[in-house]
Amino acid sequence: MKKKDGTIPASNQDKVASIMSSAQALMTVYTKATGAFICIHDHNYMPIPGLFEEITTKRNTCLFCIKYKKNIVVKSCWDLCANPCREMHINAIRESYRFGGSYTYMCPIGFMFWTSPIYLDGQFVGALMGSGFLGIDSGETYTRMHNMCEGAVSEAELKQMLMQFPQGEPRKIKAMAELMLFCAKSLSIGSEGCHATMKRRVEQQSDLSVKIEALKNQYPPGNPRPEYPMDKERELLQALQRANTESGRQILNEILAAIFFTNPDQFKYIQYRAMELAVMLSRTDTGSGFSAEAALEANNQYIKSIQEAGNIEELTDVMYQILDDIAAQILNYQGIHHASALKKAERFILENFTRRISLEEIARTSGFSAPYFSTIFKDEMGENLSSYLNRLRVEKASYMLTGTNLSLGRIARACGFEDQSWFSKIFKLYTGMNPGKYRSQGGKPLSKIPEIRFSSGSAETLRGVNP
Numbered sequence: 001m002k003k004k005d006g007t008i009p010a011s012n013q014d015k016v017a018s019i020m021s022s023a024q025a026l027m028t029v030y031t032k033a034t035g036a037f038i039c040i041h042d043h044n045y046m047p048i049p050g051l052f053e054e055i056t057t058k059r060n061t062c063l064f065c066i067k068y069k070k071n072i073v074v075k076s077c078w079d080l081c082a083n084p085c086r087e088m089h090i091n092a093i094r095e096s097y098r099f100g101g102s103y104t105y106m107c108p109i110g111f112m113f114w115t116s117p118i119y120l121d122g123q124f125v126g127a128l129m130g131s132g133f134l135g136i137d138s139g140e141t142y143t144r145m146h147n148m149c150e151g152a153v154s155e156a157e158l159k160q161m162l163m164q165f166p167q168g169e170p171r172k173i174k175a176m177a178e179l180m181l182f183c184a185k186s187l188s189i190g191s192e193g194c195h196a197t198m199k200r201r202v203e204q205q206s207d208l209s210v211k212i213e214a215l216k217n218q219y220p221p222g223n224p225r226p227e228y229p230m231d232k233e234r235e236l237l238q239a240l241q242r243a244n245t246e247s248g249r250q251i252l253n254e255i256l257a258a259i260f261f262t263n264p265d266q267f268k269y270i271q272y273r274a275m276e277l278a279v280m281l282s283r284t285d286t287g288s289g290f291s292a293e294a295a296l297e298a299n300n301q302y303i304k305s306i307q308e309a310g311n312i313e314e315l316t317d318v319m320y321q322i323l324d325d326i327a328a329q330i331l332n333y334q335g336i337h338h339a340s341a342l343k344k345a346e347r348f349i350l351e352n353f354t355r356r357i358s359l360e361e362i363a364r365t366s367g368f369s370a371p372y373f374s375t376i377f378k379d380e381m382g383e384n385l386s387s388y389l390n391r392l393r394v395e396k397a398s399y400m401l402t403g404t405n406l407s408l409g410r411i412a413r414a415c416g417f418e419d420q421s422w423f424s425k426i427f428k429l430y431t432g433m434n435p436g437k438y439r440s441q442g443g444k445p446l447s448k449i450p451e452i453r454f455s456s457g458s459a460e461t462l463r464g465v466n467p
Contacts, residue, residue, distance in 0.1 A: 024051060112173050138162050
């Protein structure tokens with residue numbers, strides 16, 4: 001989404017501008033609710049110009065360091081780059097989007113900071129940052145500030161300045177950081193679950209790093225590299241057949257660690273080995289009852305996902321999803337059916353179909369990957385997910401058209417359609433007439449959504465969806 005030079009493509013600039021505008025409005029409310037000082041950064045880690053007046057007040061303690069450590073009085077956003085702690089703040093933002101969550105830290109003079117990343121279509125486009133609370137005793141902060149300004153600010157002025165910064169209780173800072181993360185997630189567009197994905201990938205890489213480090217100690221530089229662990233493949237298949245998913249994940253870790261260790265900086269080759277492993281796993285006899293065509297389609301989707309992985313973190317995540325898919329099929333064969341997992345997905349759909357939701361987001365709630373969820377959903381329902389969602393939204397719209405006086409535009413948005421034109425097209429496809437004509441003719445509320453067979457009572461639940 002971002003170009004190699006770090007700029008945002010013209011096609012996405014309007015979306016980013018909209019995100020930043022919404023961020024300003026949301027952070028105004030956040031400030032009033034928490035008393036925190038707020039700064040919003042763009043994808044280049046620069047404070048956005050729209051908040052320049054707000055961030056150049058005495059509540060911004062960074063101005064003190066810029067003035068007395070760099071001898072610069074801030075008059076523009078570029079002057080803020082002189083902040084002696086700029087690298088610290090940038091590294092904190094990077095850590096927040098690397099972990100996919102909030103990151104809390106303290107600056108050298110003792111003020112607490114916390115930050116959360118904002119995404120657009122899975123790519124980092126900015127960050128929220130909060131501060132305004134002391135992390136240490138005010139007397140210690142006074143001493144540090146006094147030493148920095150070398151007496152240029154009187155004792156009375158410094159103490160008066162510090163009076164506006166309350167002590168940051170750890171639980172309060174944590175709560176404000178979590179609230180900011182919630183705000184960042186709500187601002188992120190087309191990136192549902194991105195924060196959770198990033199966090200999951202970091203945990204995966206942490207586990208892998210331990211095993212790779214062990215291999216480095218076992219095979220120091222200059223010594224022969226270890227051979228590919230064929231025996232581990234057999235152990236992995238045996239663990240899956242025993243439905244021991246946790247053991248399977250540990251063995252997969254060992255195999256991936258060996259591949260990464262023996263082939264550093266050869267990502268394409270690593271992808272090929274991952275494809276071989278995926279094909280081997282996909283041929284496991286799961287007893288799921290899927291047709292050969294469905295199994296082949298799942299296998300093709302696995303390979304496609306591996307090919308689309310852009311780095312080691314994404315590739316590792318794909319391999320874990322493949323393992324989890326196959327383990328789920330085996331568990332299903334052994335009597336642990338899909339019903340519980342798919343019922344979670346059903347509940348999520350019913351609670352969220354009035355907004356834009358993706359296959360990946362729904363699949364995640366079930367605990368399955370998108371390819372596997374798509375396969376079992378179509379197998380259970382006899383139609384794909386997008387078709388099912390459209391039917392559900394049309395049914396909801398039919399109630400609103402006959403039971404309310406809301407405009408077509410408001411009904412479209414309330415039912416999860418991106419715009420009124422798309423709403424009219426889909427509504428006519430399923431009813432044979434456009435929404436306006438349906439309303440004028442007093443059409444009866446529809447009730448044609450097929451029963452979800454994996455959850456008892458689903459048809460009644462769906463037919464009860466009213467505005």
